[in-house]
Amino acid sequence: MTAPASSRSSRAWLYAPFLLLLVLALGWTAFWFVVRSRVIDAVDTALAREAGLGRSWSCTDRSVTGFPFRVELRCGSLALASARWGEEVRVQTGPAVAVGQIYTPNLVIAQITGPLQATLPEGRTLDLGWTRLEASLSHAAGGPERVSLVVTAPDARLSAPGLAPETWKAASLEAHLRRSPSRPATDQAVDLALAVKGSVLPALDALLGTTEAGDVDIQATLTQAEAFRIGLNPDALEAWRTAGGQIEVTKLVSVKGPARIEATGQFLIDQTHRPAGQLQASLAGIRQIAGIPVGGLAAGLGGLLGGRLSAQLPGAAPGLTALPPVVLREGRVYLGPIRLPLQPLPVLY
Template sequence: MSDITPVRRHSRFWLYAPFVLLALLAAGWSGIWGFARSKVDQELDAGIAREARAGRNWTCRDRNVGGYPFRIEVRCASLTLTSSRWGDEVKVDAGQAVAVAQVWTPGHIILQMTGPMLANLPQGRKAALDWKGLAASLHLSGLAFERFSLVLGEPVLTVTEAGQAAAETWRATAAEAHLRPNPQRFTNEGTVDLAVNAKGGVLPALEALIGNGQLADLDLQASLSRAPAFRRGFNPDALEAWRTAGGGLDVTKLALTKGPTRLEATGRIGLDEAHRPAGQVSAAVAGVDRIAGIKVGGLTAGLGALFGGRGGDSAQNNAAAGLAPLPPIVLRDGRVFLGPLRLPLQPLLPLY
């Protein structure tokens, strides 16, 4: 009689286990993402409500929170801000806006927006900002601001005064701005560092000062003290709180190149009691024959020495760079002075 050996059946558990585990992970991740989406929706509603109580009303048309599975994406078909904090109503309309953060780095938010941005400003002014491309990046640590960057491709800003048909237009081939809390001065002084760079710029006010028909490149580095005053927004209350707290804009570097013309400057700008820009700037120039129609070519070095132009190490650096010092540029009582000479420019208007 022959032996009959039973056939051993192999379990299929390990065949199906990976798929079951993957399904469980997917279900768990979907639950986590859905919870995060709900929290974002709640925080957006709470933030919009806080802004409304502060006099700023935001409208995100057709708001949608998506991005599953690895992003949180907030999308608005259009974005509108209406503010009553300037006395006259201020209204800003923009096109589609998108904010995106990866689930594993929620404190790094990428912003994109479609132009143009149209604004109705106080005293009947209107402004329109358009661009070929806009991208912004915001870094947060918890709720604390770490840094902000904005890059614009071919920006064009047009401002129209009330009752005037002609508009003033500023344009550039590229522009970018960066903000961050100053590591040494933010805790005690609330100081924020600012850097602005623009290439291929055309600015009518600058052309009126040193007109030569050339495009301008700008490099600005500055520090804004008492910056927490602007946590309540950019409005008269915030500006007044900033002014009374002794806030100012310390320009550590201003470099301007416009064809053969070069200018470098440092200084401090604030607001006077009439809410107009006020302060003093030390500057040195090269390739400038006239400033606002006043002939200065060949006289700048003598005038700078006579009326207290940049001296010391700055003077040596200027000489090495082929720059001649200007007399101090002073903003006082709503006027602009070059040493003792008042430049024939329009009076500086109060900001609020």
């Protein structure tokens, strides 16, 4: 006996949710593969553009996975070769992964495994290790809006022929960049924030006469930042210099044991392609700078300058003594009228 048509119709509705779920799953799968294809095309386009600018990136064993809700770009190792510094610069790291969520396409998070090994001009080499490195990029149609970098236990060693290696390590490092919301568009300004905890830099230890680990907190604004769209290389630095670019340090606080420094300043690149500028600093708990006793120096300079070393910087912590301006000029470092016994500043490019 044949079942009534109304009975067959009612049973069909029982399967409707499952059919709808199947259609949605097939549609989402197709959508994910479309997004994956666009990501691959965007990466290939970016790599081709970088190659045209003299920078060759290599991503070994590249794969794009992450279905169903993410897109993950993975590299067995990441390498960069650039000829923009005259001599070839080569940088290589361990495995790297960049992740973007389907529902937040304007945010990318990347993790890179160390160590980083770099071959630099003039025979120099850089070895940089860490226990964790994570970066994030928030972008819009007009380009990057915010970039953040968090590094745990960075440990660096810079070697050069005929010179003793220079080392630096820290417990952690955080860096953040964003388009400045308070500056006019003509300034092309980017706000920067840098925080370093537990920093150990032997060169600074020798300068200040203390070996205790230190913390550094810096806030600054970089103007004419569009010059660096082509990367960090001599052409970009020269374009930035000729455009009148500056780094305006609005806050610098360094604490190293009992020593504390607070400062503000402005920096640029001069016509000889060396760093130039001025830093106005206040300090406490520092006995010497480059072997010169601070007490005697402050007293002597106070006499030369009419006893004007007691003023504090605006917003400086109580108990800090203001120093004469630290000036970078013609490759030398001056503290007020006194040239410090330091090596000349290097040419940047």
